[in-house]
Amino acid sequence: xxxxxxxxQFADRVERVEPSATIAVSNLASELKSQGKDVVDLxxxxxxxxxxxxxxxxxxxxxxxxxTTYTPSSGIPxxxxxxxxxxxxxxxxxxxxELIVTPGGKQALFETVQxxxxxxxxxxxxxxxxxxxxxxxxxxxxxxxxxxxxxxDFQLEPALDALGEAVSDAxxxxxxxxxxxxxxxxxxxxxxxxxxDLAVEHDITVVSDEIYGRVTYGTxxxxxxxxxxxxxxxxxxxxFSKAYSMTGxxxxxxxxxxxxxxxxxxxxxxxxxxxxxxVQHAGVEALQNTDAEVERMxxxxxxxxxxxxxxxxxxxVDVSLPDGAFYLMLPVDNDDQAWCEAAxxxxxxxxxxxxxxxxxxxxxxxxxxxxxxxREAVDRLVSDGFL
Ligand SMILES: Cc1ncc(COP(=O)(O)O)c(C=O)c1O
Numbered sequence: 001x002x003x004x005x006x007x008x009q010f011a012d013r014v015e016r017v018e019p020s021a022t023i024a025v026s027n028l029a030s031e032l033k034s035q036g037k038d039v040v041d042l043x044x045x046x047x048x049x050x051x052x053x054x055x056x057x058x059x060x061x062x063x064x065x066x067x068t069t070y071t072p073s074s075g076i077p078x079x080x081x082x083x084x085x086x087x088x089x090x091x092x093x094x095x096x097x098e099l100i101v102t103p104g105g106k107q108a109l110f111e112t113v114q115x116x117x118x119x120x121x122x123x124x125x126x127x128x129x130x131x132x133x134x135x136x137x138x139x140x141x142x143x144x145x146x147x148x149x150x151x152x153d154f155q156l157e158p159a160l161d162a163l164g165e166a167v168s169d170a171x172x173x174x175x176x177x178x179x180x181x182x183x184x185x186x187x188x189x190x191x192x193x194x195x196x197d198l199a200v201e202h203d204i205t206v207v208s209d210e211i212y213g214r215v216t217y218g219t220x221x222x223x224x225x226x227x228x229x230x231x232x233x234x235x236x237x238x239x240f241s242k243a244y245s246m247t248g249x250x251x252x253x254x255x256x257x258x259x260x261x262x263x264x265x266x267x268x269x270x271x272x273x274x275x276x277x278x279v280q281h282a283g284v285e286a287l288q289n290t291d292a293e294v295e296r297m298x299x300x301x302x303x304x305x306x307x308x309x310x311x312x313x314x315x316x317v318d319v320s321l322p323d324g325a326f327y328l329m330l331p332v333d334n335d336d337q338a339w340c341e342a343a344x345x346x347x348x349x350x351x352x353x354x355x356x357x358x359x360x361x362x363x364x365x366x367x368x369x370x371x372x373x374x375r376e377a378v379d380r381l382v383s384d385g386f387l
Contacts, residue, residue: 021356029350043350047245062281075101091226105239105252115264117142121172128359154183156191179212182364184322214243216324347380
């Protein structure tokens, strides 16, 4: 075989990105677990509860009823209507025709970025930012401008001046993720209004990733598209993974002005065709009949957040109190990559380096774990000198 067959010329778009750092840590943690190590895995971005029983039953019923074919590309009408109704409850003037149901929120984001970002287009991210935004923009050829909320306790409102300086008429897209992964910050209504003012002034499309929208502990998160002037410039991203504990089902959606839906729909139909049929039926049940279960999970996350913050305070570590999602940023060494690697290899505690989110000096902890495991993790980190 010749050398050229062994090393194909890969496309620039894949050379520009790295594999997901969070998935890399999870893989290493799984490897250690398979070697019999007792790993406390606080790296995973998923609830540790089973999918609600009625949702599982709805999925099984859909399979039994033969819902195993392709569906309309943008989703079954019943689910699109249920999603539109949820969005209307959130104050968004939603129509089922302005929606695409996707295999996970990630695919919805990917299609959005592919539809709107060309080579050299400017996308603004709020740091610390979820790992995949940067990769998606780079794959599309876009350029990144970053605004850091770290000095402001991860809040957006005090960073609005910096955001105002970062955006311009050349900005094509701004990504807002509240509640935030990795910080757990929930942005104030004033912050969202500030985003609206800037977006309108500079004619920017805002991607509002609201996947943790139902996991908040204080005030509810206002949907950006519900703000005056935002309905025709907001792409709302959401999904079933987090609120309904349905990560493996792969179900999400985007809601956007018709033109964006038409263009993103091309990417959608030529890549995944549609989301899985019986999963969409389970999604209808999740949206319509799980309020009590969603609340129960949220209360449990809140309890664990409080426990973890207390345990950390007891060992002298102060953290910003997250108001949503199930993550917390732990201040660690400047070399957070080395810290996380050592904590995993020596204490068998898995966390994600803050650098993955452009937040060096931190490790992201997911507290979607039992109280016993959270205590165990902090005990190990303290006794091995990591905290
Ligand atoms: C901020 C954020 N957006 C989107 C996603 C995508 O989730 P999914 O594709 O499972 O719906 C995730 C998953 O971790 C996330 O944390």
